[in-house]
Amino acid sequence: MTQILVIAEHDNLHLKAATRHVLSAAQALGGAIHVLIAGFGCESVVASASQLPGVEQVLHCEEASLAEGGAENLAQLVATLAAEYTHILAPATAFGKNWTPRLAALLDVAQISDIIRVDGPDTFTRPIYAGSLWATLRSSDPIKVVTVRPSAFEAVPETGGAAPVLQRPGVPDSRLTHRTGLTLTHSSRPELEAARVVVSGGRGLGSAENYQALLEPLADKLNAALGASRAAVDSGYVSNDYQVGQTGKIVAPDLYLAIGISGAIQHLAGMKSSRVIVAINKDPDAPIFGVADYGLVGDLHTLVPALTAAL
Amino acid sequence: MKVLVPVKRVLDYNIKARANAEGSAVELSGLKMSMNPFDEIAVEAALRLKEAGHAAEIIAVSCGVTACQETLRTAMALGADRSILVQTDMELEPLAVAKLLRQLILREQPGLVICGKQAIDDDSNQTGQMLAALLGWAQATFASRLDFTPGASRVEVTREIDGGLETLSVALPAVITTDLRLNEPRYATLPNIMKAKKKPLETLTPQALGVDVTPRLQLLRVAEPPPRKGGVLVSDVAQLVDKLKNEVKVI
Ligand SMILES: Cc1cc2nc3c(=O)[nH]c(=O)nc-3n(C[C@H](O)[C@H](O)[C@H](O)COP(=O)(O)OP(=O)(O)OC[C@H]3O[C@@H](n4cnc5c(N)ncnc54)[C@H](O)[C@@H]3O)c2cc1C
Numbered sequence: 422m423t424q425i426l427v428i429a430e431h432d433n434l435h436l437k438a439a440t441r442h443v444l445s446a447a448q449a450l451g452g453a454i455h456v457l458i459a460g461f462g463c464e465s466v467v468a469s470a471s472q473l474p475g476v477e478q479v480l481h482c483e484e485a486s487l488a489e490g491g492a493e494n495l496a497q498l499v500a501t502l503a504a505e506y507t508h509i510l511a512p513a514t515a516f517g518k519n520w521t522p523r524l525a526a527l528l529d530v531a532q533i534s535d536i537i538r539v540d541g542p543d544t545f546t547r548p549i550y551a552g553s554l555w556a557t558l559r560s561s562d563p564i565k566v567v568t569v570r571p572s573a574f575e576a577v578p579e580t581g582g583a584a585p586v587l588q589r590p591g592v593p594d595s596r597l598t599h600r601t602g603l604t605l606t607h608s609s610r611p612e613l614e615a616a617r618v619v620v621s622g623g624r625g626l627g628s629a630e631n632y633q634a635l636l637e638p639l640a641d642k643l644n645a646a647l648g649a650s651r652a653a654v655d656s657g658y659v660s661n662d663y664q665v666g667q668t669g670k671i672v673a674p675d676l677y678l679a680i681g682i683s684g685a686i687q688h689l690a691g692m693k694s695s696r697v698i699v700a701i702n703k704d705p706d707a708p709i710f711g712v713a714d715y716g717l718v719g720d721l722h723t724l725v726p727a728l729t730a731a732l
Numbered sequence: 733m734k735v736l737v738p739v740k741r742v743l744d745y746n747i748k749a750r751a752n753a754e755g756s757a758v759e760l761s762g763l764k765m766s767m768n769p770f771d772e773i774a775v776e777a778a779l780r781l782k783e784a785g786h787a788a789e790i791i792a793v794s795c796g797v798t799a800c801q802e803t804l805r806t807a808m809a810l811g812a813d814r815s816i817l818v819q820t821d822m823e824l825e826p827l828a829v830a831k832l833l834r835q836l837i838l839r840e841q842p843g844l845v846i847c848g849k850q851a852i853d854d855d856s857n858q859t860g861q862m863l864a865a866l867l868g869w870a871q872a873t874f875a876s877r878l879d880f881t882p883g884a885s886r887v888e889v890t891r892e893i894d895g896g897l898e899t900l901s902v903a904l905p906a907v908i909t910t911d912l913r914l915n916e917p918r919y920a921t922l923p924n925i926m927k928a929k930k931k932p933l934e935t936l937t938p939q940a941l942g943v944d945v946t947p948r949l950q951l952l953r954v955a956e957p958p959p960r961k962g963g964v965l966v967s968d969v970a971q972l973v974d975k976l977k978n979e980v981k982v983i
């Protein structure tokens with residue numbers, strides 16, 4: 422009997438959308454689905470989780486040691502719950518990637534990272550080598566610890582269910598780590614991983630000033646999230662959480678505009694699954710044109726303002 | 733304090749990986765292999781700790797085939813003091829690597845382990861966290877900044893997270909995994925490459941360390957993803973807007 426535990430991502434106030442994508446991977450597996458909300462002062466998250474469709478039970482662990490989502494305490498907690506489950510699923514986000522391998526090691530099982538397809542109860546497909554290849558793997562472990570690439574699974578709706586909530590005890594604080602600072606990028610734009618349209622800029626923009634002056638108005642017109650290549654982040658045009666790619670965020674919007682981005686394989690890994698890709702680049706041989714549905718060859722300094730004006 | 737840096741030999745990041753004809757494995761024969769880029773950053777981080785007086789000795793470790801010696805020589809050319817190869821021809825999963833590293837750590841007693849956040853071949857992003865769990869140590873993944881205070885029992889680590897940056901106070905000993913912004917790795921100089929040839933490289937086996945490295949996952953298939961169908965070049969902005977509005981209807 423398949424028993425799935427989905428570990429929700431949240432900030433004690435809001436359930437993150439990634440959780441709803443993981444749920445749809447859980448539904449693809451079939452079986453009973455429980456959702457764990459581990460946190461502190463997270464009643465509103467519990468309320469949201471119990472409305473998710475297809476959830477049999479919400480487990481709620483309320484404990485100060487879980488407030489920051491730190492890996493040591495969370496992995497320990499999930500390890501104490503794991504025996505009742507055949508599958509433990511978490512999003513392949515910075516949150517999920519941080520603690521899930523720790524859980525797998527505590528359980529002495531392999532972890533299957535960043536799945537994009539469920540092929541069966543013990544078989545999964547995941548990209549390797551920056552998405553150049555897809556590997557299909559079968560696990561022989563009794564508990565499958567899996568992280569799910571959110572963009573590869575449609576989110577389940579926010580409502581439709583009415584799951585009962587069960588309180589579970591937390592774990593004592595390991596005191597191994599504690600948070601001393603948090604700097605979150607505040608933006609009124611849609612979240613990069615959830616946006617319908619993403620406007621992304623690369624080294625071709627030349628400076629932080631150009632990035633802002635050219636891409637912000639375009640993103641405003643399109644109600645788009647902003648993204649960037651590694652080179653743009655490393656050059657300080659924008660902060661690290663804008664990076665799209667193999668080692669950054671994975672996005673799959675309806676429309677992805679790559680502006681002044683060459684299209685290195687590490688960048689493509691993060692946006693290749695977008696529905697429509699547009700590239701603006703002055704180099705007609707740039708590899709980005711190999712994946713773009715529509716390419717515009719020319720100087721972004723004139724083309725981007727022209728595009729913004731035409732919308 | 734000793735610092736241990738696990739370094740993985742991977743297909744060079746400039747080379748596009750292909751599956752073999754049977755679709756049963758990744759084709760690696762004859763291709764350029766390099767140190768995993770995140771591990772170069774880890775080596776650099778360790779070197780800077782040594783240069784700042786926080787670290788006394790840097791030990792590089794690699795697990796895998798005999799040719800991983802090259803990766804270890806590179807680490808030593810960059811400045812690692814000595815290295816250990818855990819030699820095996822078996823495919824190693826992150827859990828197996830973590831178990832091998834744990835055995836070495838019990839022997840070497842380093843105060844810090846710096847791993848890459850992810851190997852760019854399997855893209856697992858697991859080994860450091862697993863190692864920390866097996867040791868019962870603190871972990872700080874995706875590090876973009878380390879702040880050591882001499883003599884302190886904790887280190888401050890800034891991490892790249894989805895919404896921005898988080899700073900943790902981390903109890904030592906700990907496992908740290910590197911993100912891209914932690915530093916810019918140096919290049920090995922020719923004299924240092926020569927010197928590295930004389931630095932100690934010890935070879936062990938999983939058996940000698942008493943670790944079972946049998947894979948838990950069976951690779952059923954490796955294949956290229958379905959290709960995107962070729963696009964078109966548009967002549968101007970007006971045509972682009974028209975296509976987006978009327979052909980694919982995304983705006
Ligand atoms: C371990 C590792 C991990 C990595 N992870 C990532 C990742 O997650 N994401 C990522 O993006 N990269 C990643 N990279 C880096 C990647 O290999 C490339 O270096 C990077 O994507 C290049 O960024 P870019 O396209 O902005 O810059 P460039 O390759 O320098 O391209 C700039 C482009 O702008 C164009 N341009 C310049 N001026 C103009 C103009 N005036 N008008 C129009 N076009 C112009 C140029 O023709 C060029 O094509 C990683 C690399 C490594 C080694």
Ligand SMILES: Nc1ncnc2c1ncn2[C@@H]1O[C@H](COP(=O)(O)O)[C@@H](O)[C@H]1O
Pocket residue numbers: 737738739740741768770771774793794795796824826829846847848849850851852854855856857858859860
């Ligand atoms: N075979 C290996 N030998 C040495 N270090 C490794 C090996 N595999 C993984 N690592 C370390 O673990 C990190 C993360 O790898 P992975 O979990 O495979 O993505 C790498 O950047 C290395 O620091």
